[in-house]
Amino acid sequence: MFHPLRVAEVRPLTDDSVTISFEVPEELRGTYRYAPGQHIAIRRQVGGAEIRRTYSLCDPAPAAEGPGPQRLRVGVRLVDDGEFSTYALKELATGDVLDVLTPAGRFVLEPRPGRFASVVGGSGITPVLSQIGTVLAREPEAVFCLVRSDRTAASMMFLEEVADLKDRWPDRFQLVPVLSREEQQAGLPSGRLDAGRLTALLPGLLPVAAVDGWYLCGPLGLVTSAERALRALGVPRSRVHQEIFHVDEVPAAAGKPVPGGATVRATLDGRGGSWPTVDGESVLETVLRNRPDAPYACKGGVCGTCRTKLVSGEVRMDRNFALEPEETEAGYVLACQSHPLTQVVEVDFDT
Incomplete structure (x- = not known):
């Protein structure tokens, strides 16, 4: 169900992305409780037409036994000709009210002991940021490895927040940044993370077979490449979870519709x-x-x-x-x- 929520803050992240925070009234906090990795849909009327967009929640999830979140925060990156993302970056302001759907989604990592890893690209860091912050804070026997791919250092969303997680849990959080269009002074060489490169890279970073859950998020190309690499490394499909953030148009599947309707x-x-x-x-x-x-x-x-x-x-x-x-x-x-x-x-x- 949608509820009108007031915008508490719009904060720039990079030149082409912002975070939007919504105030959650006390009587709705239980309704908006979410699991780490879930998303919300935002609804807006433009020229008499309804626009809905889905954005992942980026903060650590509230405890199940607590009252629920006082705020909801999402990351929004500008998309070419994107009606809502353009509005969010150029017009949306504190005090505005938008209709927000209650949290949903099954790209979830519930806190538990174990070894977890993620391969993300661009704004795919958003739900994984919530997963990392939640599981490391609540489960002392959990460790996490994040491989994140971005075009340049300046385009990295939540750069400071990820660095804070590394400072807070240096022994339990491994960060591996990769830039596709910019050389780094230290770390991995620049370039795309295709299936071949990931197949060669991952075993050198962590014991692949010992990872209890892989969380892949970002553009279709990166997620598909990571999935192929994990399959080549013998990772069971049940341990791989994915969420796609961008997909180009694809041909329709085969199968003729029913003549005369159904x-x-x-x-x-x-x-x-x-x-x-x-x-x-x-x-x-x-x-x-x-x-x-x-x-x-x-x-x-x-x-x-x-x-x-x-x-x-x-x-x-x-x-x-x-x-x-x-x-x-x-x-x-x-x-x-x-x-x-x-x-x-x-x-x-x-x-």
Whole structure:
């Protein structure tokens, strides 16, 4: 559910990024409790049209037994022709009010003993910053290795905050920065972190087989390269978790839509409904025409907010950069990317 939240602060991070902090009223703090790695969706009306964008929370997560967060803070990087990111960097000010969805997402690292590692690129540092800060503060038997890739030193988001984590836990936090377009005075040579380079690099940094969880976040190219490297190094798929921050357009998946349209049956918040599709629309679009409260954020197959269980029927899912293989095997789909291939498709958003 969305709630109007007041902007407490807009603070520059780099020339093309800021953090936005929202005040959380006392009566909503329990509602906005989040796990390390989760995100929020922000809604804004522009010219009569609704814009939703998803951003990861960057601060350590509040304790489960506490009252919940007093503030929510996200990092926003300017995107070419990005309607919300341009507004955030150039117009948004303290005191403004925006609609904010309650936290969601399954790219989560709950504090526990163990060895953890992350490969991130650009703004992909945002959810991982929350994960590192949370797990190291709450679990004394945890260690973390962060491999972060950025274009230049000046483009590194949360540079000081990551340095503070290194100063606070020098024996438990290993930081490996890599710049793709700028030479460093010390450390690794510059250049892209492709699969071959990561396959050669990672075993020299940490005992790969002993890592309990890998957390990959950033552009699709980097995440795919890191996943291939880990597979080549024999890391079990169950230990690899990923979240994509940017995806270029990709061709639609195979599968012809139902001639003459189909019927979508959906259960949402305990209520069911049945509606015909129109003009080859997605399952989410069909549901939204009749239930505007259906959950979604990016509509691009990236954030996973519209995840739903396919109860019966078949769909064509055009793209999926949010669901883990075990989720798709269990029958979950992204409603925004799913198009009916049978006369009747039934989904359950409550499962």
